[in-house]
Amino acid sequence: MAHAKRGPRSRRWLPIGAAVAAAALWWSVPTTGWGAGATAAAPAASVVDTGGSVLSHRDSADTGALGVTFGFEDRTIAGGPYVNQSNQIYNLPMYDATTGSSEDFWLDYVEELVSSGVDFVAVDTRGYVPGSSVPNEGGDPRALTGLVAAINKAGDAGKLKIAAFDDTPASMTDKKNQIKHKTGGYSPTFDMSDTTGAGEGGHQYLWDNDLKAFYQAVPDNLLYKVNGQPLVYLWSDNDFAFANQGNGNSANLLKYVRSQAQSQFNENPYFVTDQSWITNDSAVSQVANGQDGWFGVPDPKYTNMTLNGASFGATVPSFHFVSGSSNMVIDPDHGQTFVNGLANTVGKNDLITLVEGFSDWSENAALWRTKSADYATTQRDYPNQNINILRRYSKTPFPATLTVQAESADSVSDTTPTNTLGKYRDDALDVETTGDSGGGWDVGAIATGEWEQWNELPMQGTEDLKVRVATPLTGAQLRFVVDGVAGPTINVPTTGGWQTWQTIDAGTFQFTAGTSHTVRLEYVNGGLNANWWQATAS
Structure with missing residues (x-):
């Protein structure tokens, strides 16, 4: 899509009255941490998640x-x-x-x-x-x-x-x-x-x-x-x-x-x-x-x-x-x-x-x-x-770095009934071709309250979460909710454009060894694109 149109598109999801209120929220500038090029501060403490599932997997002795x-x-x-x-x-x-x-x-x-x-x-x-x-x-x-x-x-x-x-x-x-x-x-x-x-x-x-x-x-x-x-x-x-x-x-x-x-x-x-x-x-x-x-x-x-x-x-x-x-x-x-x-x-x-x-x-x-x-x-x-x-059953059932593409979600909640950007999938999630390094796709036109969710993802011990984002706006916010446990709400800095990408910290979780999890990426305030997220073992 032509990214110059992205500003006006932010209003297409809401009735006029609601759009005005949303615009006031989107365009209000917080007092700290939102300047161009700024990165969101990582939370001081890990979020403890004792949930998840224990699933069968390859034993370390099996090397084939x-x-x-x-x-x-x-x-x-x-x-x-x-x-x-x-x-x-x-x-x-x-x-x-x-x-x-x-x-x-x-x-x-x-x-x-x-x-x-x-x-x-x-x-x-x-x-x-x-x-x-x-x-x-x-x-x-x-x-x-x-x-x-x-x-x-x-x-x-x-x-x-x-x-x-x-x-x-x-x-x-x-x-x-x-x-x-x-x-x-x-x-x-x-x-x-x-x-x-x-x-x-x-x-x-x-x-x-x-x-x-x-x-x-x-x-x-x-x-x-x-x-x-x-x-x-x-x-x-x-x-x-x-x-x-x-x-x-x-x-x-x-x-x-x-x-x-x-x-x-x-x-x-x-x-x-x-x-x-x-x-x-x-x-x-x-x-x-x-x-x-x-x-x-x-x-x-x-x-x-x-x-x-x-x-x-x-x-x-x-x-x-x-x-x-x-x-x-x-x-x-x-x-x-x-x-x-x-x-x-x-x-x-x-x-x-x-x-x-x-x-x-x-x-x-x-x-x-x-x-x-x-x-x-x-x-x-x-x-x-x-x-x-x-x-x-691969050699890395619990990878040191788990990279998950935003467009790959198992389930989604999107404010539009169809994929308005027309790429990758034919359901409600709005997906476009990305200009980020490595190519592929990103989730765009993200509105307040939308989310993507993945099932049975392997994470254990202490995992640092990061998200690849792009936005010319201020006011966007996101958070991870894992097994129903909410992580910190992260202020997304302006990156300078819809296809100008930056990786931001999104919190640290602690998990029980050998567990798999339901992971939801929630957009508390919209107005951004998301390419992928990662969980890296500390």
Whole structure:
């Protein structure tokens, strides 16, 4: 929005009489602490909160890595249409991708992934058709430059790494049939014994038209590595899409990809294959570094597979595909299915646990922040539920610094019935693109009495709270209320503009060790923008 209009907009929330009274309050200047550039004084004493919940989380003895798959189909990046045959879609995202660009899409999901605490995101690569535009369809690894750019813009290169999850039936069989027969699909099947592509195979489909492009798009410093080797998952090579997998044929394909990665990029892939690879070709056990059993519908909801003395876990938070004769359902059970899966993979100290699937809306397995709606609509108790569960089983269930984006709230109270600024979400919260460093969004047009609230946030011991704010006005005030316990009311200094940002102290709380909390950020007096807030352990 044009920020020159922000002053007049402050009156649009109230009848004329009320607006006059509000203006008198907003524009009255307190006697101290409100000059340009001033910072609000931190309270002298901590607020003691003995409430909160004790939730299960990773034990410090469990040191394995945690990652998630991530599909980036064209529909997902564009914000729909969210249609998969007649299957009902529950887990629609809070982030409204139709209000932004593909760059915005990646920037939001980098924030969500970092908030979840995962070690890596395993992107679903599906190859590309040579000579096609970028991207040519969902899973084109050439499009991953957008993810790389977002990680760097957000300053998160030290927090989030990238692995490949190769959808082998799509990258090999389907792409071969698109190129060779102009049809796509899984018939004819892919012939693993054909190394050149003279028949119905060809090593180039997995390497030249897929993983090579992955390494071209993702620089070495952003690759997730196990023992110095970049992690690559490979999905099924079963008979529905492949033929002649045995006699060392599948193993030879992996050897070829490894040799090409080493010679062209000096990378030695750490292959974790679906168990079908070793079942169909025992020689793969001498080439692969690990194997996983994926999950079943309805069971098993998690698996642990061992290879070379290490255990590899896989799990899923939920699943729902009901269409025609298909009736495949894993009940999320208010998050308990996911907690149980992580407790039996991460909690069993698997070397690596992979979770399906951060953006898998089409099968209702998504982990992303969902729309703010009731359980019957979303199958989530609140929008950030799966992100919070992931963080509980990450290596930092109680992060030293917890950063929470203002636009990400689980519930809100806003004086307007719709998002008047038109970005990020389609409910009442007023969200706009921010000009603050790192990009993203902020909550704007904040009026007196509005608030945002988050559920089950991990804070323990002494936590210092800070808020990132911007306002050209004087008179704005805010406070935190945690588990119903109010912190100090903070006078927000004028920062000089609606997009001139300053971080202010907002009080210190003391919490019981190992607890999670309901946090409400209340705007006692409006007339400001808010970008994010942080809780930092003292």
